[in-house]
Amino acid sequence: MFTGSVSFLVIGSDFKTDRAAGRLAEIGISVAGDALTLRRERGKIGRRPAVGVYTCRGRQIGYIQPHEVDLILSDIDNARAAFQSREPFGAVVRITLDGSRPALRQPKPSPKLRPPPAEPRDEYCDIFPLRNQSTISRPTPSPTDVRSISTNPATLRGSVREQNV
16 A cells, blocks of 8 residues: 555566557657556456556556556556656556555756767877868969970870960
C-alpha cells in the first residue's frame, strides 16, 4: 500500500502477440493526463495475478508489472490512474489508491544550450596560412606582355614566344 500518486510501468505493448500493434497505436494517441481504468484480469503473468490498463476509449494498452501488482490489488476498486508518458517498452502511468486524481510530475526543464567551445589554437597554423580566395589580389597581365605556347606538329616541340602588341 502507498499514499499519494506513484508512477508504474505498463508492459505488454512490446509482447509478440496480435494485440501488440493495437496497444502501441493506442499509446501513441494517448496524451499526458488521459484517464485510465485498471481492471483485474482472469489470467496471470508469471505466477501473479494480472492487472490490465485500459484507456478511456476502452482499449487495453498493457499490464501493470507483475512484481508491483500486489501494491494495487488491495484497493483496486478505489484506484484512479492517468497516462503519464510513452516509453520504448510501453508506457508510464500515475496511480492513486485513495480515489483522488493522480498528480502528474512536472516535466524536467530542458537543459540550457551553451555555445560550443572555441577551437584550440593550432601551433602550426602559421606555416601555411589559409587565405580567403576572394581577397587574393592577382596582377593583371599587361597588354604588351602576352605569352603564348604554340606547338609545331611538324617538329613536335613546343616553343614559347613573346609577342608585343
